[in-house]
Amino acid sequence: MTPAVSEHLDPGELDRLHLWWRAANFLSAGQIYLMDNPLLREPLRPEHIKPRLLGHWGTTPGLNFVYAHLNRAIRLRDLAMMYVIGPGHGGPGLVAAAWLEGTYSEIYPDVAQDTEGLKRLVTQFSFPGGIPSHVAPETPGSIHEGGELGYSLSHAFGAVFDNPDLIVPCIIGDGEAETGPLATSWHSNKFLNPATDGAVLPILHLNGYKIANPAVLARIPDEELLNMLRGFGYEPYLVAGDEPAPMHHLFAATLDRCLDEIAAIQRRARREQSAQRPRWPMIVLRTPKGWTGPDTVDGKHVAGTWRAHQVPIKDPWHNPEHLWLLESWMRSYEPGELFEASGAPVRSIRANNPAGNRRMSASPHANGGHLLRALRLPDFRDYALEVEHPGATTGEATRELGRFLRDVLRLSENERNFRIFAPDENNSNRLGAVLEATSRAWTAEILPGDDSLAGDGRVMEVLSEHTCQGWLEGYLLTGRHGFYSCYEAFAHIVDSMVNQHAKWLKVAGQLAWRQPIASMNYLLTSHVWRQDHNGFSHQDPGFIDHVVNKKAEVVRVYLPPDANTLLSVVDHCLRSRDYINVVVAGKQPAPQYLDMESAVVHCTKGIGIWDWASSDGDGDPDVVMGCAGDVPTMETLAAVDLLLREFPDLRVRVVNVVDLMRLQDEREHPHGLSDAEFDSLFTRDRPVIFNYHGYPWLIHRLTYRRHNHENMHVRGYKEEGTTTTPFDMCVLNQIDRFNLAIDVIDRVPRLGPRAAYAREALKTKLIEHRHYVSTHGEDMPEIREWVWPGR
The missing domain is CATH 3.40.50.970 (Thiamin diphosphate (ThDP)-binding fold, Pyr/PP domains)
Known part of the structure; x- marks a missing residue:
């Protein structure tokens, strides 16, 4: 009218x-x-x-x-x-x-x-x-x-x-x-x-x-x-x-x-x-x-x-x-x-x-940086999972994170200064603990039996990745803080919006009058390696590749391997300014490797040798096993376990990467390693088998200038997927322990004739796996029950 x-x-x-x-x-x-x-x-x-x-x-x-x-x-x-x-x-x-x-x-x-x-x-x-x-x-x-x-x-x-x-x-x-x-x-x-x-x-x-x-x-x-x-x-x-x-x-x-x-x-x-x-x-x-x-x-x-x-x-x-x-x-x-x-x-x-x-x-x-108030954060160490020795504990990383975020919401100083955004996936992503502190925002009709809906809720859920992203951008740009969790495959829906926000941050950072704002923090979970139940359509780790195309001063990517490293990473991200932080972490029960003190040190370095999983001592390794991501890390450790059982004298070095941009040259990214630092981890002349969460060519792109790049062999997601078992997803893309162990055998000549028998046994295991999952509909007991032996 x-x-x-x-x-x-x-x-x-x-x-x-x-x-x-x-x-x-x-x-x-x-x-x-x-x-x-x-x-x-x-x-x-x-x-x-x-x-x-x-x-x-x-x-x-x-x-x-x-x-x-x-x-x-x-x-x-x-x-x-x-x-x-x-x-x-x-x-x-x-x-x-x-x-x-x-x-x-x-x-x-x-x-x-x-x-x-x-x-x-x-x-x-x-x-x-x-x-x-x-x-x-x-x-x-x-x-x-x-x-x-x-x-x-x-x-x-x-x-x-x-x-x-x-x-x-x-x-x-x-x-x-x-x-x-x-x-x-x-x-x-x-x-x-x-x-x-x-x-x-x-x-x-x-x-x-x-x-x-x-x-x-x-x-x-x-x-x-x-x-x-x-x-x-x-x-x-x-x-x-x-x-x-x-x-x-x-x-x-x-x-x-x-x-x-x-x-x-x-x-x-x-x-x-x-x-x-x-x-x-x-x-x-x-x-x-x-x-x-x-x-x-x-x-x-x-x-x-x-x-x-x-x-x-x-x-x-x-x-x-x-x-x-x-x-x-x-x-x-x-x-x-x-x-x-x-x-x-x-x-x-x-x-x-x-x-x-x-x-x-x-x-x-x-110019929201003028209004920005720092979040008050509880000590993330208080939410640590107890890890007596690597692999002895099983936990759900994002569930532990949910407890931390719950208490961020509970602190009165953060009221009206922090919200959580999720496209109808908050509980599915194991962040349900936040609903102990607040409700889901909702001013439409509420019926008996509805779960945690209220007009003053601070968890924003609507089944539109675009709308959640837009809300969060508006919230951040006007001087507040937020956290966005999403199924990994569907983060692509907001690719264009992320482009624009990254460009905004890049230009705003060059303007003295534009004040820094809180970072855009993404948690990508329900990820490619545990979307075995939903199938091929839900299996896509490519959001990382998309984000890495943006300017280095804006982009950060983290792949914490367990709950304690996830807590440390998210605490850092919530304190940061003017970044797009992408954190990829699983929600399913998984082995926990690092106690909190070790996790903090590892996350601070961003990359490091796991001496407890390595066998090269102070000498040169026969092979370097690199890994980034929770499932690739688990399969790398399982491969090391297989190899050292068969070849006790094999000198293996395990290098885990939390901060993906550490792999890049320091001249290309502020977090990048110098050539000397990179060589000290990956050597200048030994084979490197790198097991990566996403598409393998990104690792090649990040490391192409390195001395040992010609010896770097990357395994990752190859667009092979279906509705199947978790381990079968790994086998389909050859990031599994058996294929990794075969790769090592093929690239370490000194293993000699005995390697042929070990290689045949591993190939047999792959055949046994295929027969077992197609017959029983689940992974073999030795896969489901495997734990790091704690040598």
Whole structure:
């Protein structure tokens, strides 16, 4: 529905709004086209135009329109707001807004509010050595990268969780609304607690087209669209038109009504303890694409069509008519009325700006490191599994971690500062202990028998990896801490989101004014080697490969072999800043190798010789057995056990890797080993059999510069899998103990003739295994009951 309105704004308010909007539109067009003469104080000439015209005009005027109105509301109501825009290519609009508000010049003093600063402002946009064409970390007030199509609404909700005073207007593009992540994130309102969280005001911006095709939601009847949004649980208000003055009145009235409703919802929840899920307001804004831009170019309609999407006038450099059109368009904003002789915005425009941190471009929430409080963490050593000697204890690593995370949640200092995110897998991932400290967040209907649901819960579960990722990113970027657990194979669903977050961290780390934020912490469990029951579709360790492609200063990968090393690693990750930490650990009962003191030392080094599993003493080994990952480590140790039973004089060195990036050259990664350190572990000339959790070629990629790379033989996942037994998964991919032992025999010549008989016996064992599992449906007793002998 649309509120009835005639003249909602007084003449002074209308004038301020319209002037501000005209100035933002003028500066936006200027950024796309100009590198000189920014205020058109002389006739426009080709040399004033950029040689490469880049940027997106079509969505920008609508974004500027909303921004102007939000500023009015902030001033009149003293609101804390942060602006999130899904059409991230509306970058010139947000840069223009930050400059008009003065924030841009405060952060970048050389882009001052004067004529010279304006020249720098327009020239730098989409220009070598300048700034991107989209919203980016360089843009003050932003947490949402221009490439993040589909994630705006989940970012907005993540930002307001545990931020009771914050309102995030979230502009959802009509093209963006067609994406799967956005479609699911509408349901975030079922997880928002009006008593303790802030509010999101979704604004669905319909301007009719994407790059070339019509937008789906812009081409369905209003009744169908509004019913869909009501079905998502919102109360939608429609604002549509193209005449500026009526649209200003209508949008201002609608925005005021929505803000009144938000305030009433929060008041009821906070004062009257209302537990009923509210119907939150939202706005559907229909405006022409390229609003206020050129109507026609070369005899073809532009404004209101797909042709306005990017650069509406293509060739002002060489086409005199295009140059005239561009100058006419930009002069239609009457820049002489917008800027003083110095180049600063006129007083009426400045009067529409909020003050200080109330400016959306200066919101501390959009530079969350300013608000970040360190987590208080219990001593992870208190959660240690007792390990009298390696392999003597069996435990479930992630279950022990769940006890630690439970107590992180229990500490009062962490209340409203830490949440756990899981796509409907928290208990499956053996983290169920956290529900002893809090519930799952849920404001939809609760039925008798439901498990741990409450409006104030801090475990965020929805069966959408995209939405969990988006919530967590919004939560971290606004200054809080989080932890994400996921089935390993399905972490790939958020590959693109991880890309964008990594790029954000990389660029933000180069900006002195961007403060460090808490790291993105992933626990990948239910991993490839224990997805034997779910089968081939659930068997994929490739998320590690994807993450390792990102910049070295951002990425960390850990493969703790047991519970105590997992506890040590996660404690480190929760304390870290500005990283993407990927931790891979199993949830099934497994051998435990290191007591807590040994685990801390091993994790601190990141890589090391396990002397208790080795037989080379102080001399050179015959073979180095490397391993990374819990199941590959177990199979490596079992192979060593087999070999030393058969060849007691064999000199074996076992090297376990927790921090995967230790394998890389120190010149390539901050955690990388020097060549001397690497050689001291793996030698310069002995065979290395490396048993790895994931795809084997990643180890080759990380070590290709090493002296002994030609002697490194890596075993890992080879895309062989099915529904089978745990050990059979290892055999299918040849990371099992029998194949490893055969590999050693084949590569250590001094074992001589006796090796032939041992090799035949191992081949026989593989045949016995195949027959046994196909007959009995489980692994052989000697496999199931194997323990490290504790030599």
